[in-house]
Amino acid sequence: MRLARFNEGHIGIVIGDEIIDVNDLVEHELQAWPIVAMNRLIAQFDHYRPILEKALNRPRIPLANVKLLTPIPASSKVIAYPINYHDHAAEMGREVKANNLGFFLKPTSSLSGASDPIVLPDLPDRRIDHECELAIIIGKRGRDIPRENWKEYVFGYSCLMDIVVRGKEERVARKAYDTFCPVGPWIMTADELGDPTQLQGRLWVNGELRQDANTRDLIVDIPGMIEIASHIMTLEPGDIIAAGTPAGVGPIRGGDQVKIEFERIGSMTVAVEQSRGGKASIFKPSIVE
Ligand code: MN
Numbered sequence: 001m002r003l004a005r006f007n008e009g010h011i012g013i014v015i016g017d018e019i020i021d022v023n024d025l026v027e028h029e030l031q032a033w034p035i036v037a038m039n040r041l042i043a044q045f046d047h048y049r050p051i052l053e054k055a056l057n058r059p060r061i062p063l064a065n066v067k068l069l070t071p072i073p074a075s076s077k078v079i080a081y082p083i084n085y086h087d088h089a090a091e092m093g094r095e096v097k098a099n100n101l102g103f104f105l106k107p108t109s110s111l112s113g114a115s116d117p118i119v120l121p122d123l124p125d126r127r128i129d130h131e132c133e134l135a136i137i138i139g140k141r142g143r144d145i146p147r148e149n150w151k152e153y154v155f156g157y158s159c160l161m162d163i164v165v166r167g168k169e170e171r172v173a174r175k176a177y178d179t180f181c182p183v184g185p186w187i188m189t190a191d192e193l194g195d196p197t198q199l200q201g202r203l204w205v206n207g208e209l210r211q212d213a214n215t216r217d218l219i220v221d222i223p224g225m226i227e228i229a230s231h232i233m234t235l236e237p238g239d240i241i242a243a244g245t246p247a248g249v250g251p252i253r254g255g256d257q258v259k260i261e262f263e264r265i266g267s268m269t270v271a272v273e274q275s276r277g278g279k280a281s282i283f284k285p286s287i288v289e
Pocket of ligand 1: 080081082131133162242244245
């Protein structure tokens with residue numbers, strides 16, 4: 001099942017290129033903050049699944065006529081594994097990889113959706129890059145999860161772009177801007193996706209293929225990422241794990257169109273906009289040593 005959020009925050013089921021509004025079956029407090037309808041749906045999916053399946057004969061709305069939102073705006077955390085493909089480690093000249101580094105966190109305020117632009121800060125001297133990543137959506141609370149139990153804790157998958165200002169400042173600050181974590185276009189549930197260990201992911205900028213890799217080449221695999229993170233933090237329904245990027249990262253600029261696709265999940269194309277904000281004082285022009 002493909003689960004999405006759209007328009008004013010309605011929950012929907014995506015079938016082909018259409019969406020069915022099932023919001024009345026799930027959540028009524030659209031405007032209440034934090035926006036946890038999807039977290040609750042994920043946490044109680046065994047209860048909701050038969051209810052949602054009965055709604056599949058409802059009228060369908062063309063996806064082209066709706067605004068797709070980020071699926072889990074109130075995820076309790078976005079866990080991101082850096083340097084998790086050997087070819088990306090090589091292009092960045094990095095010796096230490098995710099199996100020793102572990103992970104960092106992106107703020108949930110950086111999440112955006114398929115219909116939202118990536119808004120670049122006004123840092124003309126700095127390179128701002130795309131990273132193409134698989135998003136793993138946690139389905140069940142867990143701590144100290146042994147790797148062999150990983151499947152119990154995965155709800156589904158999505159496409160994720162980890163956007164970053166390159167530089168030597170604290171990584172989290174460089175990756176925390178609003179809209180620097182597009183996730184979407186929806187969540188594909190794990191039961192329908194099948195085996196996630198052989199998934200091809202691709203990213204294009206203005207139609208030019210920049211990244212093209214398979215999850216079989218991950219350094220820390222999906223069970224390993226769940227095992228590592230859960231030995232440090234309690235994982236919660238709706239938590240997002242960004243699996244790391246393969247080689248081919250590169251700059252994006254205002255006016256660009258960035259497309260991401262993972263097979264058996266879907267694709268989304270997001271626009272890039274240049275803003276005049278975001279000039280944090282930590283970002284000095286190139287330092288002369
Ligand atoms: Mn990344």
